[in-house]
Amino acid sequence: MAMNTRTLCLGILSLKEASGYELKKEIEEGMFRHFIDASFGSIYPALTQMSAEGLLTVRAEEQSGRPDKKVYAITEAGRAALAKGLAVIPARDKYKSEFLFEMLLQHLLNKEQVDLAISKQHADLTEDLGAIMEARAHKGGECNDPGSRFVMGYGECVVRAALGFLEAQCPWLRKNKIKAAE
Amino acid sequence: MAMNTRTLCLGILSLKEASGYELKKEIEEGMFRHFIDASFGSIYPALTQMSAEGLLTVRAEEQSGRPDKKVYAITEAGRAALAKGLAVIPARDKYKSEFLFEMLLQHLLNKEQVDLAISKQHADLTEDLGAIMEARAHKGGECNDPGSRFVMGYGECVVRAALGFLEAQCPWLRKNKIKAAE
DNA sequence: TGATGCATGTAATCCGTTACATGATTCA
DNA sequence: TGAATCATGTAACGGATTACATGCATCA
Numbered sequence: 001m002a003m004n005t006r007t008l009c010l011g012i013l014s015l016k017e018a019s020g021y022e023l024k025k026e027i028e029e030g031m032f033r034h035f036i037d038a039s040f041g042s043i044y045p046a047l048t049q050m051s052a053e054g055l056l057t058v059r060a061e062e063q064s065g066r067p068d069k070k071v072y073a074i075t076e077a078g079r080a081a082l083a084k085g086l087a088v089i090p091a092r093d094k095y096k097s098e099f100l101f102e103m104l105l106q107h108l109l110n111k112e113q114v115d116l117a118i119s120k121q122h123a124d125l126t127e128d129l130g131a132i133m134e135a136r137a138h139k140g141g142e143c144n145d146p147g148s149r150f151v152m153g154y155g156e157c158v159v160r161a162a163l164g165f166l167e168a169q170c171p172w173l174r175k176n177k178i179k180a181a182e
Numbered sequence: 183m184a185m186n187t188r189t190l191c192l193g194i195l196s197l198k199e200a201s202g203y204e205l206k207k208e209i210e211e212g213m214f215r216h217f218i219d220a221s222f223g224s225i226y227p228a229l230t231q232m233s234a235e236g237l238l239t240v241r242a243e244e245q246s247g248r249p250d251k252k253v254y255a256i257t258e259a260g261r262a263a264l265a266k267g268l269a270v271i272p273a274r275d276k277y278k279s280e281f282l283f284e285m286l287l288q289h290l291l292n293k294e295q296v297d298l299a300i301s302k303q304h305a306d307l308t309e310d311l312g313a314i315m316e317a318r319a320h321k322g323g324e325c326n327d328p329g330s331r332f333v334m335g336y337g338e339c340v341v342r343a344a345l346g347f348l349e350a351q352c353p354w355l356r357k358n359k360i361k362a363a364e
Numbered sequence: 365t366g367a368t369g370c371a372t373g374t375a376a377t378c379c380g381t382t383a384c385a386t387g388a389t390t391c392a
Numbered sequence: 393t394g395a396a397t398c399a400t401g402t403a404a405c406g407g408a409t410t411a412c413a414t415g416c417a418t419c420a
């Protein structure tokens with residue numbers, strides 16, 4: 001085992017209890033978003049399975065008009081399983097970039113396609129950076145543990161470097177930036 | 183379509199002809215290694231399939247003692263397919279990091295585990311950086327097209343930033359570095 | 365003599381995404 | 393009125409990894 005949907009859910013549930021829907025939101029919008037994904041199709045079955053194995057408990061919260069919200073909480077067995085998962089030496093980071101693939105083969109593209117790809121990359125990175133800065137500012141209280149600070153710092157540093165490279169290579173990106181800020 | 187094993191193979195074969203084995207090596211050791219992987223289990227079937235579709239031609243090179251080496255070359259149809267693949271707006275970069283997951287949950291680990299994970303990350307990044315620098319120095323001729331320079335520059339910049347962050351957070355890494363250089 | 369590199373392939377299996385199915389509430 | 397959010401789940405499908413199967417050459 002190591003980093004599959006199960007371990008991910010256990011990890012979040014070790015911080016706070018949550019429903020499947022809330023876990024998805026946390027994964028998409030929280031700290032995790034920069035280095036993991038997961039979809040409902042993998043989260044819900046993982047949760048059901050882990051409850052059956054005694055790693056989680058479920059509590060159904062009634063709601064008007066909606067299906068009951070199933071709030072999951074981690075058990076002692078769950079914490080043990082998580083600890084075992086974390087004890088595994090982490091696998092090397094995996095980075096997949098269609099953007100860099102396109103850049104490497106840029107001689108096969110025309111200038112517009114290259115510029116478009118670069119703009120898109122720049123926009124994506126800018127959005128990432130924005131999310132980090134907002135997390136730091138907005139919920140300063142929630143993110144003041146050493147783990148969150150480390151991860152945000154790492155992310156900020158890497159994203160800024162990438163952005164800096166793109167802007168150094170393509171001066172026209174800076175113009176767009178100013179335009180966007182107007 | 184966009185970035186699957188097929189497009190990847192077409193991309194490399196658009197630069198030079200190669201066998202499945204050589205493609206794997208190129209993916210593991212060349213420019214691509216920083217942002218893609220692929221295993222034999224996906225490369226060989228992709229190659230067979232694309233030959234059948236007329237995107238590639240095969241030429242068997244006899245060799246003593248080994249199975250014939252099957253050298254694949256891209257056809258016009260293959261170049262067209264590749265162009266179509268590249269025309270798709272690239273998907274957002276995907277970054278998966280068990281390292282950052284562990285760092286985020288570092289309160290569940292003891293100091294040795296955290297330090298080990300950080301050292302490993304530092305070593306991995308150092309290796310990546312070394313590969314980039316070596317590629318630049320060693321085969322200066324092969325990597326002087328704009329695409330390679332862009333990708334190497336981007337990689338170098340990001341990896342150095344990550345390394346810088348780790349070293350700023352953990353001064354003891356610098357000691358190790360000096361030790362390693364002795 | 366044993367590991368590593370060269371060389372190709374297949375099959376089982378895993379893991380995950382996408383799409384489907386359902387349905388009320390709220391906001392523009 | 394239509395889109396988005398809240399809320400849970402299943403099933404089909406895809407894509408890739410892993411392990412298996414084979415076997416000679418070379419280097420330490």
